[in-house]
Amino acid sequence: xxxxxxxxxxxTRKLSFLDDQQLKALQEATFQILENTGVQFPSDKALxxxxxxxxIVDSETKIVKIPRDLVIKAMQNVPRYFTLGARNPDFDxxxxxxxxxxxxxxxxxxxxxxKTREKRASTKKDVGMAARINDYLSSMAFSWTMVSAQxxxxxxxxxxxxxxxRNNTKHYQSVTMMGEEICRYGLEMATVLxxxxxELRSRPPISLIVCTIAPLVxxxxxxxxALVFGEKGIPIVVMSMPTMGTTAPATxxxxxxxxxxxxxxxxxxLQLANPGTPVFHxxxxxxxxxxxxxxxxxxxxxxxxxxxxxxxHHWGMPSLGGAFGTEASEPDSWRSAAEIATDPLLVxxxxxxxxxxxxxxxxxxxxxxxxxxxxxxxxxxxRFSLLDMDVNPDTLAVDVxxxxxxxxxxxxxxxxxxxxxTSMVRGVNHQLNKSGKYRDPSEYARERVQWILDNHHxxxxxxxxxxxxxxxxxxxxxxxxx
Amino acid sequence: MSEELYKRLMxxxxxxxPEDAEQIAKEALExxxxxxxxxxxxxxxxxxxxxxxxxxxxxxxxxxxxxxxAMKAALEILEPAxxxxxxxDVVGMVILGTVEGDLHEIGKTLVGTMLTAxxxxxxxxxxxxxxxxxxxxxEEHGADIVxxxxxxxxxxxxxxxxxxxxxxxxxxxxxxxxxxxxxxxDRYAQEIGADGYAEDAISxxxxxxxxxxxxx
Numbered sequence: 001x002x003x004x005x006x007x008x009x010x011x012t013r014k015l016s017f018l019d020d021q022q023l024k025a026l027q028e029a030t031f032q033i034l035e036n037t038g039v040q041f042p043s044d045k046a047l048x049x050x051x052x053x054x055x056i057v058d059s060e061t062k063i064v065k066i067p068r069d070l071v072i073k074a075m076q077n078v079p080r081y082f083t084l085g086a087r088n089p090d091f092d093x094x095x096x097x098x099x100x101x102x103x104x105x106x107x108x109x110x111x112x113x114x115k116t117r118e119k120r121a122s123t124k125k126d127v128g129m130a131a132r133i134n135d136y137l138s139s140m141a142f143s144w145t146m147v148s149a150q151x152x153x154x155x156x157x158x159x160x161x162x163x164x165x166r167n168n169t170k171h172y173q174s175v176t177m178m179g180e181e182i183c184r185y186g187l188e189m190a191t192v193l194x195x196x197x198x199e200l201r202s203r204p205p206i207s208l209i210v211c212t213i214a215p216l217v218x219x220x221x222x223x224x225x226a227l228v229f230g231e232k233g234i235p236i237v238v239m240s241m242p243t244m245g246t247t248a249p250a251t252x253x254x255x256x257x258x259x260x261x262x263x264x265x266x267x268x269x270l271q272l273a274n275p276g277t278p279v280f281h282x283x284x285x286x287x288x289x290x291x292x293x294x295x296x297x298x299x300x301x302x303x304x305x306x307x308x309x310x311x312x313h314h315w316g317m318p319s320l321g322g323a324f325g326t327e328a329s330e331p332d333s334w335r336s337a338a339e340i341a342t343d344p345l346l347v348x349x350x351x352x353x354x355x356x357x358x359x360x361x362x363x364x365x366x367x368x369x370x371x372x373x374x375x376x377x378x379x380x381x382x383r384f385s386l387l388d389m390d391v392n393p394d395t396l397a398v399d400v401x402x403x404x405x406x407x408x409x410x411x412x413x414x415x416x417x418x419x420x421x422t423s424m425v426r427g428v429n430h431q432l433n434k435s436g437k438y439r440d441p442s443e444y445a446r447e448r449v450q451w452i453l454d455n456h457h458x459x460x461x462x463x464x465x466x467x468x469x470x471x472x473x474x475x476x477x478x479x480x481x482x
Numbered sequence: 483m484s485e486e487l488y489k490r491l492m493x494x495x496x497x498x499x500p501e502d503a504e505q506i507a508k509e510a511l512e513x514x515x516x517x518x519x520x521x522x523x524x525x526x527x528x529x530x531x532x533x534x535x536x537x538x539x540x541x542x543x544x545x546x547x548x549x550x551x552a553m554k555a556a557l558e559i560l561e562p563a564x565x566x567x568x569x570x571d572v573v574g575m576v577i578l579g580t581v582e583g584d585l586h587e588i589g590k591t592l593v594g595t596m597l598t599a600x601x602x603x604x605x606x607x608x609x610x611x612x613x614x615x616x617x618x619x620x621e622e623h624g625a626d627i628v629x630x631x632x633x634x635x636x637x638x639x640x641x642x643x644x645x646x647x648x649x650x651x652x653x654x655x656x657x658x659x660x661x662x663x664x665x666x667x668d669r670y671a672q673e674i675g676a677d678g679y680a681e682d683a684i685s686x687x688x689x690x691x692x693x694x695x696x697x698x
Contacts, residue, residue: 407609409588411595412551417498417544436684 003456004138006091006170009100009379011386015349017307022253023314029257030264031068033216038065039265040217043224046269053272066268074271075264078317082278084142084235084354085203087193087461088169092203093141093354095318100348101141102379104134105324105357107175108147110366112331114449122147122367127160130359131168133372133449136456139379142171144209144357147367155476157182161189161206162473166460173207173237178221183208183228185476190234192468193461200232207235209282209320212262214240214247223266230270235278237320237354238266243295245288252285252304259283260311267317280354281312282320297325297363298339305343306350313351321352324375329361331368332442336361337378344382373445377428384425484515488524491556495528496535498548500555507559517560518568525560526571526601529553533599543592550595572603574626574694577619580609581640586633589663592683593629600687602627613640613647620648625657627693629686632663641666642674649675658693662686 018026033039041047042062051057053074056065084093084101093101111122114129130146145160152159157177164172177186186206194200208229210222226236240259242248248255263281270277285304287296305322312319323343328336347355358375360367400415410416424430428441428448460466487510494503510520532549535541541549561570578594580587587609594604607619620628628648632638641661648654658677661670671679678693680686 407585407587409591411544411547411588411592413544414498414548417542417548420544421542436682 003136003458006093006101006141007138007380007383008102008141009344009348009383009386010098011100011348012098012388013349013386014351015346016310017304017350018310023310026253026256026260026311027314029253030260031071033257033261034066034071034265034268035068036065037216037261038063039261040064041223041265041269042218043220045227046218046223049227049269049273064265066265070272071264071268074268074275075315075317077271077275077277078267078315079276079278080316080318082235082318083203084171084207085194085205086142086169086171087165087205089203091141091170093171095353098351100321100352100355102139102323102344102355103142103144103173103357104130104140104146104372105360105364106144106146108360108362108365108367109150110362111147112366112368114369114446114453119366121150123151124149124156124159124163126367128163128167129369129453130367130372131164131166132456132458133369133452135168135170135458136452137372137376139358139376139383140170142173142354143168144173145175146359148176154480155182155185155473158185158189158473158476161186162469165193165205165469166466167458169458171205171207173209175209177208178210178219178225180224180228181480182476183225185472185480187228187232187234189469189472192465192472197232200234204232204234207237209237209239210266212238212240212259212266214242214262215258216262216265218262218266223269226266226270227273230274230277233274233277235280236270237280237282238263238270239282239284239320241284241286243286243288245290246293248285252307255285256283256304256307256311259285259308264315267315279317280320281308281315281317282322283308283311284322284325295363297327306346306352309347309350309352318353319351321347321350321355322357323347323355324357324359325364326361327363329366331361331371332374332445336371337374340375341378344379345385348382348386369449370442370445373448374428374441377441380425381427484513487513487515488520491520491524492528492531494556495525495549495552496531498532498545498552500548500552503552503556504559507556511559511563517563517565518570520560521557521570525553525556529599530601536599546599547592547595550598553598570603571601573601574603574690575623576602576604576627576629576690577607577616577623577625578604578629578631579607579611579616579619580631580633581637581644582610582612583640584632584634584637585609586631586663589633589683590629590631593631593662593680593686596683596687597690600691602690613644616644617647617651617653620653620657627658627660627690629660629662632661632666635665638663638665638670641676645675660686660689660693 040063047057050064081095111126134140134143149156149159190206210226240262242255242259244250244255248258267279287299309319324340326336326339359372431439431444491506536546594606598604630641660678661676668679678689680689
């Protein structure tokens with residue numbers, strides 16, 4: 001069947017939120033934090049690596065202080081551009097200037113059942129459903145774990161890989177893999193899928209995202225999992241989520257400095273262990289409501305939202321930009337659209353190489369399948385906004401304007417016949433019913449989901465490969481669940 | 483030979499080539515073909531096909547309008563050549579215009595095209611037309627329906643004047659009155675005593691059929 005190609009946001013335009021002096025000041029703050037305050041790494045493996053390379057390690061507090069020279073030396077090895085492989089080679093993503101590749105949101109734990117409309121815990125089947133919708137949409141350049149396979153227990157991250165590959169042929173970034181064992185099993189599955197370790201390294205079909213714990217703490221399982229990926233040269237995203245007022249200073253710059261120190265400390269570790277490991281830099285900052293301490297992802301003043309993209313580039317790293325993620329709990333309210341409306345536009349103008357994440361509600365926790373389609377529309381609106389406009393004699397149509405004369409109309413013109421079909425691009429808001437009236441966008445979005453689920457069936461892995469993956473899954477279930 | 487010409491003439495309407503339509507209509511007359519047969523066997527099926535393609539979503543507005551333009555170009559050659567009492571079959575005769583003080587034409591033009599494509603004969607008297615001009619055209623053409631368009635709240639009052647003028651002239655029962663335009667509503671149409679209101683060109687066709695008491 002026909003499958004739309006991937007349509008990333010491409011633009012030659014750039015928007016700067018920070019000037020050189022501000023970028024230098026932020027970087028300087030990170031140097032000072034790493035050298036004087038340090039970051040806690042509750043992992044003996046990580047502490048050993050730091051010790052071997054001359055960092056100051058306190059084995060009791062597990063806080064590592066990293067001298068400036070060591071940071072600079074390690075950071076020189078981070079690659080700026082690389083390739084994220086896909087099951088389907090047409091969907092391999094070559095990171096490059098001026099191109100932003102988007103994915104869906106993750107990792108939620110609730111699903112509003114598409115048939116019963118009941119809100120319930122997400123399952124492996126839901127992960128497959130989201131992966132299938134992702135595979136069809138041209139806005140989706142790669143896939144993320146949209147919801148978790150809560151029916152699969154401890155090995156759910158591996159089951160999420162399995163069901164994603166059965167339903168999706170794009171690059172997969174796991175949002176849930178943690179710990180050395182799970183990551184080793186995951187990489188074994190990826191090696192089987194790719195055929196060899198060399199292929200796995202050159203076109204990795206999988207990558208990993210790990211989160212830090214603000215302020216200035218690394219998660220043992222996350223860091224040790226990332227080190228396993230680093231051994232094989234597989235890309236890793238290090239994401240920090242500082243919350244202003246609680247886990248970070250209540251100032252933008254201070255929160256970004258905390259987040260940056262967390263990301264850079266993990267990146268330095270990964271480079272010391274395996275120089276050249278591909279790492280994405282990512283900071284999703286938020287606010288704590290000063291009255292309730294509730295997590296607020298979108299304050300009215302969100303001026304620093306995409307500053308982290310520039311900070312990443314200043315370090316010579318690619319960036320994962322945090323977009324979407326509304327706090328609205330409904331699939332289609334004014335709030336759900338208003339909060340995210342400018343996200344894809346701004347993050348692409350900031351130049352983020354990869355961007356998350358379409359489709360969840362309730363602050364990254366709840367999946368309404370139709371939200372996928374509604375957010376996809378907001379994505380394409382941004383993509384079109386940044387496309388170049390054709391200005392040439394044919395599009396200027398001065399001769400046609402002369403033929404119509406003042407007071408006439410253009411509908412009788414062959415030029416109009418040729419161009420009118422494509423000049424208005426129909427989004428979810430402009431779908432017509434049989435009487436020529438605009439339909440309810442959410443109703444259309446639900447129909448669209450149903451159509452994709454009924455008609456889009458991406459080719460699963462080869463039978464032999466799948467058998468081998470099943471074997472690995474069984475072994476993992478047996479070892480890790482007991 | 484004649485079948486071939488009918489087919490070519492029909493095609494000019496379906497694919498929307500007004501210049502070719504005019505040329506082939508001339509060729510048909512030179513070949514001594516009956517103009518009424520040309521209309522019934524080529525132009526009417528052609529415009530019906532265009533209407534079908536529009537309603538199935540394959541054609542867009544420009545294809546519809548240019549198809550109607552092609553039919554109009556051929557009719558301008560063929561109609562004057564009709565012999566004796568020959569008359570082409572039409573669903574109804576419609577006078578269309580934009581009211582006095584209002585220069586907005588496009589909505590009314592679209593209604594005209596849609597009605598033409600659905601078998602009505604339409605005389606479009608243009609924009610900024612006085613009540614008197616409407617009445618004169620209705621009488622002159624023996625109209626079944628008059629459609630008056632207004633885009634402004636200030637000019638929609640002219641629609642009311644038109645209804646009143648038709649009543650005074652004793653034409654209110656002979657001609658059905660349709661009104662339209664952005665500020666006009668169904669309620670306003672009823673208040674001023676008009677017979678029909680449509681909010682767009684597609685529903686205007688349904689209303690016109692209903693007013694003619696003809697099947698939609």
